[in-house]
Amino acid sequence: MAIQQLEGMNLSQAIVIDTSKDAVEIMGVSKIFKKSKPLFRWPGRVQKEEEKREVRAVDNVTMSVKRREIMGILGANGSGKSTLIRILSTLLIPDTGYVRIFGYDVEKDERMVQRIINRVSVEASFFKKLSPMENLLYAARLYNMPGAEARAKIRSILVRLGIPQDRIGQPLENMSRGMQQKVAIARAFLTAPIVLLLDEPTTGLDPRSKIDVQTFVRQLREDHDATILITTHDMDEAEALCDRVAIIDQGRIVAMGEVDELKRAAAERMERTTPVTMNEVFMHYTAAHLITDADIERYGSWEKAFEALEAQKEDEG
Amino acid sequence: MSSLLHQGRASYAFFERNWNLSKRYWAWEVVWLVYNIVNAMSVTYIGKAAQALTHTKVDTNYLVLYLLIGTAVWSYLSVTFEGVTDMITIERWEGTIEHTFMAPISRFTHLIGSCWYAVAHGLLFTFIQLIVVAAFFNLDLSHANYVTATFMLLIGSISFIGFGIGAAVLPLLFTERGSQMSYIVRAILLLISGVYYPISVLPGWMQPLASVSPATYVLEGLRAALQNNQVIWSPEIWSYTWPLILTGVVSIPVSVYIFRFAERYAKRTGKLKRNG
Numbered sequence: 001m002a003i004q005q006l007e008g009m010n011l012s013q014a015i016v017i018d019t020s021k022d023a024v025e026i027m028g029v030s031k032i033f034k035k036s037k038p039l040f041r042w043p044g045r046v047q048k049e050e051e052k053r054e055v056r057a058v059d060n061v062t063m064s065v066k067r068r069e070i071m072g073i074l075g076a077n078g079s080g081k082s083t084l085i086r087i088l089s090t091l092l093i094p095d096t097g098y099v100r101i102f103g104y105d106v107e108k109d110e111r112m113v114q115r116i117i118n119r120v121s122v123e124a125s126f127f128k129k130l131s132p133m134e135n136l137l138y139a140a141r142l143y144n145m146p147g148a149e150a151r152a153k154i155r156s157i158l159v160r161l162g163i164p165q166d167r168i169g170q171p172l173e174n175m176s177r178g179m180q181q182k183v184a185i186a187r188a189f190l191t192a193p194i195v196l197l198l199d200e201p202t203t204g205l206d207p208r209s210k211i212d213v214q215t216f217v218r219q220l221r222e223d224h225d226a227t228i229l230i231t232t233h234d235m236d237e238a239e240a241l242c243d244r245v246a247i248i249d250q251g252r253i254v255a256m257g258e259v260d261e262l263k264r265a266a267a268e269r270m271e272r273t274t275p276v277t278m279n280e281v282f283m284h285y286t287a288a289h290l291i292t293d294a295d296i297e298r299y300g301s302w303e304k305a306f307e308a309l310e311a312q313k314e315d316e317g
Numbered sequence: 318m319s320s321l322l323h324q325g326r327a328s329y330a331f332f333e334r335n336w337n338l339s340k341r342y343w344a345w346e347v348v349w350l351v352y353n354i355v356n357a358m359s360v361t362y363i364g365k366a367a368q369a370l371t372h373t374k375v376d377t378n379y380l381v382l383y384l385l386i387g388t389a390v391w392s393y394l395s396v397t398f399e400g401v402t403d404m405i406t407i408e409r410w411e412g413t414i415e416h417t418f419m420a421p422i423s424r425f426t427h428l429i430g431s432c433w434y435a436v437a438h439g440l441l442f443t444f445i446q447l448i449v450v451a452a453f454f455n456l457d458l459s460h461a462n463y464v465t466a467t468f469m470l471l472i473g474s475i476s477f478i479g480f481g482i483g484a485a486v487l488p489l490l491f492t493e494r495g496s497q498m499s500y501i502v503r504a505i506l507l508l509i510s511g512v513y514y515p516i517s518v519l520p521g522w523m524q525p526l527a528s529v530s531p532a533t534y535v536l537e538g539l540r541a542a543l544q545n546n547q548v549i550w551s552p553e554i555w556s557y558t559w560p561l562i563l564t565g566v567v568s569i570p571v572s573v574y575i576f577r578f579a580e581r582y583a584k585r586t587g588k589l590k591r592n593g
Binding site (some may be wrong): 033034083086089090091092093111114115117119121123125126127128129130134137138139141142143144145146171187 | 322323326327329330333334337338341342407411412413415416417418419420421422423581584585586587589590
């Protein structure tokens, strides 16, 4: 058994990581949400309404992620990606199954798991009146980092992510969404997590910022042996960054493997001799509607066409 | 030792964050302070008008001071309660609640860390309010014992924190109007604790409820301190102190337990996620 004592994290003095184990183990996890009941309803409609009230966000998901692996989770809006990330983040309790992070159960060993993970959500959640320094100092103290050390580290990470020095003390509400998202990423990197959960971290960022973030993610893996789970809509990003990807649709994992493996499998199923793109792989596994050149021209880009057609599908459903 | 240091640091994180928020929302702080002062003056003027209203001889100084103490305790209770329930409400509003709830700290540290700023904030507001309002009424405070008064407020804070944590469960569970629902706790305390009148005027069935309200003992203790110059170690002050210690010792762990239970429910039903 390979044992690693974590370094560089004030919190982790008592945590021993068995590096021979999978970093993340998800086994038969399901999560159903129930909408609240109306106060008054017709007696005959009870059965039908009960069924409608249930939303199966994650449906019997089983997967594992190896240490130092970058795993992509691809899915449309409402496919269950964020719910899965929330379960891993100890923010949701699964209805069935279990999740273990380096052997620690997210429900039973909640505090241990919280010490070794961090998460970036799609919306940059901050006290918007406070500055990046004030927000990150708050986060650093929660993760047991002394003030002086935290200030130096915060400044260094923010500058590396391209936040100008003179903006570090200014309120976040005056920053663009892209800049706010970079601060959110800096907050997660600050605690040097060994498992990093990134929920659409580059949504809304310009191409240069996306590359900055991707470089930083790779660097975190190289410097800290971090394991990274990233959800994204961006197929290019998934292809560039991920060792493996899982495609999730209506709460179920419908395909999983290395990008090239998935492309080959999709090409065979589609009976294609020419190479397929990741977009096509994704569409193949998740959507009934194949996006045409005319759709792309109509909506402006593949992603926009995909979003529009998915919304159309949801409306029809 | 390392864990204690961590929890201490985390507790300070909440204090520092709330102090930074108060600085950034300074205009709101000023408005709220003025609102409290104006409110206290409106109530206290009733005491000054008593003689003119009833056409009988009344001890106006006593009545004004009686009401002034009531407004001070009510203001302190409101500011402290607001600070405690705000720890959930403001995080929902800003969308940071998930980030705070996934931090590796105990819920006790989270809740207490948020509360001690509320106490300091409440004490400062009450002190300023008392000075400003007292200046309008030319009060005789020659029998006032300020050390005992501060002591009573501090001891009362323990119970107020306990009740506040219990009330903070409402914004945790009811995403849209939970914060407003917590007003009911304050309103009941206002009714039963004898803030502006002696408990004896309440209906018989309601009077026993006053004995479980910490505000009752804080008010009695403050009146004894500011009107009768009672020292901390006097038997009268002790008779108000021990129920407050008891209420505090019971209410904080019970409230933290209830909060943890509610947190688990929120994590099962996905209620942490919604920014209401």
